[in-house]
Amino acid sequence: MMIIMRDGATDAQVEEVIEKLHQVGAEAHLSRGEFKTIIGAIGDRERIMEVPLGALPGVESVIPIMRPFKLVSREFKPEDTIVKVGDAMLGSDEFVVIAGPCAVENEEQMMSSAKAAKAKGASVLRGGAFKPRTSPYSFQGMGEEGLVLLQAAGEACGLPTVTECVDARHVEMIAEHADMIQIGARNMQNFLLLREAGMQHKPVLLKRGLSSTIEELLMAAEYIVRGGNKNVVLCERGIRTFETATRNTLDLSAVPLVKHLSHLPIIVDPSHATGKKELIGDLSNGAMAVGADGVMIEIHPDPKAALCDGPQALDFEEFASLMEGLKRIAPAMRRRIEE
Amino acid sequence: MMIIMRDGATDAQVEEVIEKLHQVGAEAHLSRGEFKTIIGAIGDRERIMEVPLGALPGVESVIPIMRPFKLVSREFKPEDTIVKVGDAMLGSDEFVVIAGPCAVENEEQMMSSAKAAKAKGASVLRGGAFKPRTSPYSFQGMGEEGLVLLQAAGEACGLPTVTECVDARHVEMIAEHADMIQIGARNMQNFLLLREAGMQHKPVLLKRGLSSTIEELLMAAEYIVRGGNKNVVLCERGIRTFETATRNTLDLSAVPLVKHLSHLPIIVDPSHATGKKELIGDLSNGAMAVGADGVMIEIHPDPKAALCDGPQALDFEEFASLMEGLKRIAPAMRRRIEE
């Protein structure tokens, strides 16, 4: 922490800051310039963060120097974390494609989607049973019945599964049916859910909130890892900006940036980011090229009959063509795609 | 709904759209122009919204015409809703000031804050017992013990209370201790919590998410009202933008806009919006001048010792000065402030 004092801050005010730092066992380094006095605080990050330094008289601003996350940082653990979901190894040289429908709708839709996913080279199956929807008038998902259908389809095709959890009370139930628990963008800062996810042992797919910074995403992951669960995979899925031509703005810079800051794997969801099926193939290629560990793609046997997000779902032929593109680039990126 | 067909859409594609609309009992009005064919869909909003029109072949875009919310709309109920919290009447000619600490810390802090709030003219007492914090290393609130202290302070000073609920499992517990249940910005689209809040009878203070549009705020309110609870007060608390000089960008235009679109009361939280105590007084004046029904202000007996958000907390003297400003403007705005 650097504490910048206001012009004209008194000696007593400077002293008060130093004393507060000493109270939490931190050292204070004082630099007095012609115009500005600056105090560097060095000590236990967590204890220093508890002091409301910005509220002390004479303080102009407080600038964090150390990153606010620790367990998920690359400094803490330099080597890449590999998260296993079934046979898929996220964070390895495998490029993992997760595919499936936005929402589980019925047995046939789920089963045909699973078969197509498997046949084209996906290695994890997705399907939502609890859907957070902006409108109370939209389809809200099949609930536990949907979990059962997802599990059956996964088992039939030999694919591990991932599904979203929206309620801390459901974590255990979901962990029973699925191989990976997704925490969606709207719940990235649902700290309750993060804590529950940290206390069980299934891997967690944590999606970036639409208005969350990369630092906040890593802080959310820190909640889970600190709770005891080290198997966290991050997911970039677009942020909210002024641009309306795409549903959100996919921030592919987040991928190499996260790789510098953290040892956790990161994948990309171009389906939700753009909301436009004609962009999904190109952006999947882009995701691989910037270094992502995988992508998550929405597919549906008949997108125009989908109960949820039809316009962004690929049919099986479109998905096959996306996979071909990925397989063409993979060798240049030294990535392997499951066949 | 208006469905815009692509240039060169075939007759069969146009027919398919029309048939889909007829299947859900809607009428389809066809306009064929030189370049564009447009289909107007008229019928039951909820049923039309279930059709994935955007995924049909030949469809370029789908433009909603009717607002997606209904029960909270001004068209549905032209007269202002008045929400009573204790003696405070939100949505009436009373300008309601909610004040109190960010977090309940201990009995003395809570009691002295309540006394100051009451003495200066606040009519509702706030205090957080469950704190959603970006960092797992920050103070997370006192939990139920905090609720008890808040309730005691409110009763001692004759002020109704409001406190945040972050967990659907806590709604009843909070309703027992507090007079109004706050749903915070991070939980504005926690639909589970919205549904629980809709099923009980205490008034709800619903804060706008930091990346939520006004339409989404009203949709979230629709969840609660549709659940049976009509006592919803909205709260503008700043949105996330590129500007970093303030913590968030307070969107005061939201106030008159909500007044046009909805019958629900709306208040403003300048403390969280700016994160800077020196701006709070001016923006409270601004909130009243644009037509808000109240403000929510963080106060603390000793901001520099606050466990949470100290830099934005006003001490009691600063709060008194803020109240004087509001009282000076109130008559010009035909507003009444409790004495």
Place this chain on the structure above:
Amino acid sequence: MMIIMRDGATDAQVEEVIEKLHQVGAEAHLSRGEFKTIIGAIGDRERIMEVPLGALPGVESVIPIMRPFKLVSREFKPEDTIVKVGDAMLGSDEFVVIAGPCAVENEEQMMSSAKAAKAKGASVLRGGAFKPRTSPYSFQGMGEEGLVLLQAAGEACGLPTVTECVDARHVEMIAEHADMIQIGARNMQNFLLLREAGMQHKPVLLKRGLSSTIEELLMAAEYIVRGGNKNVVLCERGIRTFETATRNTLDLSAVPLVKHLSHLPIIVDPSHATGKKELIGDLSNGAMAVGADGVMIEIHPDPKAALCDGPQALDFEEFASLMEGLKRIAPAMRRRIEE
């Protein structure tokens, strides 16, 4: 400047930073913590800013401590600057209303607007002769002919005038016809225009760019003041955010914030910010209540026939009602409105 070194930066890298600072005559204060080494640079701001410190090996980040603007800062000149435009005194206790049409269209439109502006209490007349338009197919303004009509209308009604300059080659021509030169939002960082504006003596109305921070706005003003022209008035007119319900998001927090940071006057333009006439009155009240020195309002004798931005133009009756609102609040804010 604070220079934060990476973990594991070598002594040689630290030395190189220090040497670079010495080369531009700056002092370097070294703080070595357990994890981080920090170097505080103190000296001539302009010379230090020329050193590409962030590109030196071992440097993690460079954090500016001192504000990058100087002449426009409150520290440099603590007392408020008052800018005179005709008899209007921006920055004094007068609340200055600037009114007029978006674009000059013809003599009658301009003259009737000027009369209405004067009659209702405006003290400066606006009217655009050169219109920057997103589409090449939209009306681009009358050019110099428009300037002549604006000047004539202003003289006939005894109102000073302001009009936008979009071309550095026009600065002199505009200064001949108008009493104040407006630099529009799109040109806030047209440094050429800023420099030309700094070299002449008419007051300048500098509008905030739609994606400019407050700091960048003040830097743009610094260009003008440094060029020799101290008569700069800032204008908040909305920033671009994800919210689409209003054209832009009016950032009223900018007003008190600028008042803390700078001695320059600041006004608000609610017409362009919202693009919605039904919000303009309320936001003008808000502008006064947060401490603005004035507002700029678009009026038109017949908004539905306006060649430019009709939906946000007030007719004369609506403008009269807006002025009544302002006059009602003015005494509470200790502001005077010209009668």
Place this chain on the structure above:
Amino acid sequence: MMIIMRDGATDAQVEEVIEKLHQVGAEAHLSRGEFKTIIGAIGDRERIMEVPLGALPGVESVIPIMRPFKLVSREFKPEDTIVKVGDAMLGSDEFVVIAGPCAVENEEQMMSSAKAAKAKGASVLRGGAFKPRTSPYSFQGMGEEGLVLLQAAGEACGLPTVTECVDARHVEMIAEHADMIQIGARNMQNFLLLREAGMQHKPVLLKRGLSSTIEELLMAAEYIVRGGNKNVVLCERGIRTFETATRNTLDLSAVPLVKHLSHLPIIVDPSHATGKKELIGDLSNGAMAVGADGVMIEIHPDPKAALCDGPQALDFEEFASLMEGLKRIAPAMRRRIEE
């Protein structure tokens, strides 16, 4: 255009809209639903856009159906435009790398940069002579002297050149010295400059403004093409968002989206977008993978001595490594890189 009438709009108000449309030669299609009346306007886009429909009484909103740009649209010209700059063919199967320093500083720096660019496989040389800088205290470029040095370096190494023009008065001078004229992000809506650029015959590199939508970028290109100059290359260089970890947020979705909407070539500038040299290689790969026609990269013989944007400049070795990455992916994307 679709005109949505308010609930309760009168017949007279509907009639007035229809009459206004007839006045500009447009047809009006009326759809009356139970709640809403909608008028579809079909006719000459440019004339309809001049009618301030949104200001007519009873009108709730006006929704554009047709795109506001025409000459640059894919509908107008389905085949890709190829823009030649020297031997480089932007928009063909060649992936064009533009490289060079941010600013021309002196002969040696420019010459060594040109040699390195050529040696590693760049096919266009960049270098800024007029630098728009946020601060008046920063280096503003060498002016015409810089143009001469850039031209000399380009000629010596057999590379065509591109340089930024910030002043409409300079267009001819720049066209004399350089092979391509860059219009920077801050000037994307400097319509004066766009018009001048449209009236000469050198190709134009048009960078997206940091707060400009893709539609606005295409409108800006429309200004140039309509002026008579068809050789326009677009450039995505990051937009301003709430994320501060990168300087801007590179919007790679813009690339495939522009390819759908327009026939113009589009390249990517990852140097300015991120401001971080460690991300530039990965994002260049990403640019190629999403379908861009090239990248623009800042290089410098000694980044830590650069007068402008040193932290984002690659040294020659880093640039060589970036080129190797591109060459590895190129065949998979069916792209050719000049050797």
